[in-house]
Every structure is written in C-alpha cells, then in structure tokens.
Amino acid sequence: MIDLCSLTAVELADLVRSGEASARAIAEAHLARAHAIDDRIGAFLRLTDQKALEMADAVDCKRARGEPPGALAGVPVGLKDLLSTKGLETTCGSRILEGYVPRYDATVIERLRAADAVFLGKTNMDEFAMGSSTENSAYQITRNPFDPTRIPGGSSGGSAAAVAARMVPIAIGTDTGGSIRQPASHCGVTGLKPTYGRVSRWGLVAFASSLDQIGPFSRTVRDAALVTSVIAGHDPRDSTSAPRGVPDLLAALGRDLGGLKIGVPREYFVEGMDPDVAHVVRAAIARLAELGAALCEVSLPHTEYALAVYYLVATAEASSNLSRYDGVRYGLRVPAASLDQMYARTRAAGFGPEVKRRIMLGTYALSAGYYDAYYGKAQKVRTLVCRDFDEVFGEVDAIVAPTSPTAAFRLGERVDDPLQMYLADVFTLPASLAGLPAISVPCGFVGAPALPIGLQIMGRQFDEPTVLRVADAFERAAPGARRSPEVLP
C-alpha cells in the first residue's frame, strides 16, 4: 500500500481525480500522522479533524456527482494561523486573539477551497509573524523535524515543519522579511514568496502591509508552482493586488537553464557567514552553470542597509496595524476602571515581548520629530535597495544567494539577543523590501545530525516563472539535496 503522506500535492490530486484514492482516505492518513507525531514537533496550533473530513467528503461527493474536482482535489493543506478562516479560530500566535473566530475567509482561503483543497488545521507561528524561530508564539514552540533541539525558523515555522514532517504536502505561510524562505531553508522544504501584489492580502492579518505576502511551502517545486497558480491573481478587495494575469507557472518547469543569465551578489557571501553553509550554497550555484546558466558576479551595494530599513519600515507599519487590538470589539479584554487603563492592561497582557518591542520601535520611528530621520529616511533607502535590483536585473534573469547565513540554530539560543535573531533574515530582507519573487529550495546539508540548507533564487517583479524554472531545474539535478528527516518514522 502506498504511503499517502509521502506523496506530493500533484500526485495526491491525480489520485483523487482518477478515483484511486478518496479525499477522505488522504485526509485521514495525514490527520493520523499529524496526531501521531505532532506532539514531538508542535507544528499545528489546532488540528481541525472534523472540518478536514467534511471538506474531504465534499470533494469525494463532487467527484461522485461527476463534477471535475479542482486543481488541489483532496490535497491536505496546513494554514498559518495568520490567515482569516471563517468559523475557525485565528489567533496569529497571540494571546490577544485567543478565541477569536473570524466571520470571513481570506481570499487565499476561498481560492484553496474552490480548488478543493482540504484544510487540516492552523499552524504555529511567531506572534503576529514577528520572529525568525517560531519561539515567539504565545502558545507553544515548534521543533525542527531534522533536529528537535533546534528551531524550525520563522515566522512560518509551523507550516515549514508540518510539510517537512509529512503531516501535510502543502502549507500556506506568509513572508514579510523572510518568514517563508528562512523556515523553508531550515526545514529542508521549498518555500516561495511571490511578488508583492501577486497574491491577495485580503484576510491576511497584517504585520507590515507594504511587505506581507502569502506563499506556499511544499516538498517539490512543482507543488509550489501548482499552489501558487491557485492562490495568485488580482483581487479587487486588496488595493495593492496587481491587476494583471498570472502566467502558466507549471509551463516554466521541466526545462534546463540554457540562455539564462544568473547573478551571484558578492554582498551575500560575507564574513561571519557559516563557511559550511557558504560551501554548500557555492556548490549548488556551480550546479546551475552545469545546467546551462551563465553565471556572473553582481553587486547589490545597499544590501547592508536592508536590515536597518526593514526594522524601521516593518515596525512602523506594525505599530499602526496592531492598534486595532484594543479590547473593544474582539479578542482579549482586561477590564479596568478607565478606558486608558483598559487599553494598557489589555495590550500589556495580550502581546508578548517581541511584539511590544516592535510596537515601541515603530511608534518611535513615526513620532513627531523623529519621522524624517527614521521612517522618512528608511523609505528613501528602501528606494535605493530597489534600484540596486533594477540595475542588476537589467543584466541578469535571476539572482541566487544563500537563504540564511546559518543552518537552524538551537532552541533558546537567540531569544535573549534580538539583534542576533534579526540577523537570521539578513539575506531574505532585500527581496522583501523590493517586493520581488524569491524561493528557497533545499540545496544540501551541513553538520551531524545533518541540517538542511536552502538556496535562494530571486527574480524580477512578477517573474515567478523564471524563479520556479531555476528552482525546478536545480531540484531535478540535485535529488540528494532533498531528504526526509531521519528522526521521524
């Protein structure tokens, strides 16, 4: 009997469409695995068995009625708890939203539903997506399936770990400064952050509105392309959603890299980077040349400012976005004698330390007298970061770099050192600031037990096809870069 949990989304949907497996059997198999092993991982905040089985049965009924099942027929999907799900508690990993049950679905949720995906549950995350290790969740930690003493990355750590541990073939994450790519890298799975504006943010609980973007985790590039083609496309409910068509992403796959020019930015191989990681990434890049790509060194001179820019822009936006959690309409309320005290006590009790830190940073950056020096200047430098990419993309079709300077670090290792934690995203922030599509694909391992390393491929705005093409070619050429975690059955 086939192990349904080891199949890809493409394979599972085919089985459902051909009738070789029912959506219910697939859902049950994945739920059984998740229930069996997730106490050791902590990927899911909530498994929604009943909802999953209802959705699976609906897909089976649809097929029985002779209607063609959708592109993700019966594919189990984990959803980052930052996505608004009608009737399903959505906490964003925060105490302040404990018990909050949305009355509407995010656009991404609607589109997955319309494609006949089956929702298995909501995955763990750093509170309001603020963090790089998922240790900032108010509810639980998530362990790296390759080494349970290590972090899975973050903020979408639950989604990454769930896919790596084969609890689901697909999980949806969000990426503001690397929150899909960095955990994908640490968990040895594929994670795509589409172009800003490619996927609707309607129903994505905002962290930093000018940066947030939704994308998939998967175990293959083909699955990433499939899911992205389901969730992408213009949405009139999101004014920042791009009013343009989505090209055929699957058509970009299965090709070599002949005729492609790929840039390697010198600023991404710097001192302080783990030499083993650099070695694995360099070897992976060399493989791209073997596949027909022309490599060249390029320079993105403002890379070193990306971290500072990001922590001003993202925190400023967050300080405003998180103002709505005031205890008035939903979520936590700590009663008090006066209105101001109610606000203060509610927010003091409801937010964790990292969220408070960022609200304070952002509030400061926007304050009268400081705005120009901080937020205003950050926006100017953000333009310079974008210009760097514009210039390089005049010369090359894609840029490749490490996803993260290190492999997954140990649980607790950086919780008391926010700056060290922030450095985990140093290679993913520039593409976020420029709104570019970027993917992380597994490209090798370091150390013992072996920890996965990710290769990051960045493309021009809205050029997901080239990003996926490079990732897919590499994946097929380097099968050894992908393995299942050894510690799990």
Next chain:
Amino acid sequence: MSAATDRYEPVIGLEVHAQLLTASKLFCGCSTAFGAPPNSHVCPVCLGLPGALPVLNRRAVEYAIRVGLALGCEVRRSSRFARKNYFYPDLPKGYQISQYELPLNESGAIEIEMEAGPKRIGIVRAHVEEDAGKNVHPTGSPTSLVDFNRSGVPLVEIVGAPDLRSAAEAAEYLKELRAILMAIGVNDGNLEEGSFRCDANVSVRPVGQAEFGTRTELKNINSFKFVRQAIDFEVRRQSSVLEAGEAVRQETRLWNDARGETFPMRSKEEAEDYRYFPDPDLPPVEVDAAFIDRIQNEMPELPSARRRRFVKALGLSTYDAAVLASHPRVADYFEAALAEYGAARAQGAKPVANWVINTLMKTARIDGLEAIFAVPAAHLAQLQKLVDEGTISLTVARKVLDEAAERGVAPAQVVEEKGLCQVSDVAAIEAACRDVIAAHPAEVEAFRGGREKLFGFFVGKVMKATKGQGNPKVVNELLHSLLGA
C-alpha cells in the same frame, strides 16, 4: 461690546467636516444611510477586523474633486491617504484613514457677502477622510456601547484660512460653504444629524498687531446660532484674559449650549502625536486631467453666480436672491415656476419669488437635498397668471393655492369649480358700495370729517359683501368717488 473686546481683533478659521453623499462608505460597500439600527451597516472593513483591507470608493473621490473645484482649489493629480493613529473606542482600526502630506485639494477661496462688501476667504485644503463610529452611553448603564454604522462614511474636511475677523463673518462663511456643497449635490447641509460639522479656531490679537495670538479650538458647535455665540463668547473670554495680563492657553474647548459658554476639553500641550504616515494599504490616488475636466464640465451653477443672475437678469433684491439660492431645490423650483410663467419672465420674477419665499418655502417639506413643495411649479405659475389677469385677487389666490395643494388640482380648476372669478362688473360692485355706505352713516360722516383711515373699513365691508371676489382696484376707485374723498 466691552471695552476690552474693542482693543482686540478676532482671528478665526473654520474646519468643516462634510459628509459626501455617496450610497456606500469610503472604503467598503456598506450603506451610508442614516438612522439604521446600530451596527447593521457594518462589515470586516469598517469594523476593523483582522485582515480586512480598504478599497477606495471612486464616487467619493469624484465628489471631493467637485468640492475642490467649487472652492477654487488646485486638484492634485496624485494624492495620498495617510493613517492618523490614536486610540478611541469609536475608531475600530486604531487609526483613521485621512490625508496628510498630499491632500486631494489645496489653495482655494470663496467669497462671502458682508455689509461692507464682498470678502475673500481662503481655503487651505479640502481632503478626504473616513468618519469614526459613535460611542453611545445608555443612561443608567455603567457600560458604553459603540455603533459602527457611521464608521467609514466618507467626509471631506475643508480647512479654511484664518481670514475671518468676526463671528458674523464666520457664520456667513459657513452658510456660503453649506450652500455651495448643497448646490453641487455632495452634501445635505444637515447640522443636526452631523453630516455638516464645524470646529472653529479662534484667537485674538491687539488691534494693529501682525502676529496671531494663541488659538483655541472650539468643538461641538452644531448650529449657525451656536457658531456665532461660541465665537463671540470665546473672543470676549480671550480678550479679558489678555486684558488681565494673562496668557491664553492653547487648548480644545467645548461649547456648552445650555450655559452659553465654552469650557476646556483637553490641553494641546498633552495632545496626542498622531504619527501620520502614508497608508501602505492604499496606493496613491491618481486622477487624470480628463476626469477633472469632466467633473468641471458637469458642475452646476454655484450659489454666488445664481444670486448674481437673480439680481441682474431678474431684478430681484439681493435679499430675495440670497433666500432663494440658499437651497438648490428652492432655487430650482423658483426657476421652474418662472419658466412656466413664460414670456414676461422679468415681470413675473418678483411676484413668483414672493410666492416662493412667503408661502411655498414655509410649507415645503425640505429633507436634506430634497424639497417637496405644496404645488407643482407649473401650478404656481398659473396661479400668478390668474392674479395678473385680474381673474382673482391675491387674497383669493392664497385660498386657491391652499385648495389646489390639498386636492392636487390646477388653480384654474379650483377657480372655475368654485366660481371664484373676481367680480369686475362695475355695476354690481357699485351697488355693493352704495349698500355699505347707506348702512354706515356714522362712519361715512367720520370719514368725510377727516378720519381717512376708515377707508379700509369700507373696503373690507365691500369685499365681504362681494365674498372677496370684488376686484380691489375697482372697489377702491368706486369707494373713492362715492365717498367723495
């Protein structure tokens, strides 16, 4: 006026928040209708639910551009929405989406008519923003409630320059602004329901001093009367503070209607820092020249132009012109009646205007921008023509109007059915006059003895005898000759 007030000159600038009369809210599809049950016109966007995003209402931008053009502003081709951050229970997102650095409309002016002549009042900016919800404090309850029906309703905030120098000027400015917004169809001018709200920035300075004094901001002035009273109070208060050698505190003050005074609400020194920044959820608002041109071309006649036309082309008094042009539907009705009146328009203007101002405006049902009059404009024109032709007297005409209104029929039909045609038959009227004179010898003697005021007495008696249908002109002439006056 106290002596202290005479030594100080007031400097006043008004900020007006006017609702733009769109059917749906500024950033979502919820209805803007007033008076619905609490929290029945709400959705994830205007409730500030996690993950909800704003989408700009194009009609609101169009209306706001109409405002900008009517106020002579420069309309910015690219403007931005910004977030104004502060905590309040009626503000669901913890920020208001407004405009800050790049407002839609800037640098305009309107003219107000004062006794001393016209005066130009600058408009600093007119930008678009969303309204907040409404806090409700049920009496006897320890808890407060919030109604979010108003949350997200589109407003235009019109910031006037500090060009006003008296409460009277401020009231005139406010009236003119209201008339303009109503004329261009974007606002119903309803102060009570809060669709047209006003805050006043008031300061005083010693006469002759160039620099402005410290200002206070007056809130909660929701009628024209209160605007005058609140400003007058504040000018007197600030003048006496300065006269006493003290300094005016920069603060926000609330008008208390019952006590007829302003009192401090919060001090500006501890005022909040709103931390404005461009809203990343909304791209810049780009409007092209063709869009602005189209709005300009569709712009109706503004009240000032209409008043001028009424005076110059129709010979109305400035007072009558101002009353008629104060509400666009009243002016429309007047003009429609005059058009029906036909050829000799200039001749009919004054009597038709009198009908509208003295009678029809008083009985009209005016609800916001809508006005329903007792009779159609064509019937009013017909009524005046019946008077002109001498068919009925003015006195009878008033009764005919009432009946025509009540029955919904044309005045001519009422006149015919009731046989109200004026008696111009000299013989019949003369007979009536002789009867009256014969019946009142004492009065006749007194009249002839010099009590000329008794003439009216005889007219009244004759009119009564002719059941009001005697042609007054004929009655006058006959009585004069018969009484030998």
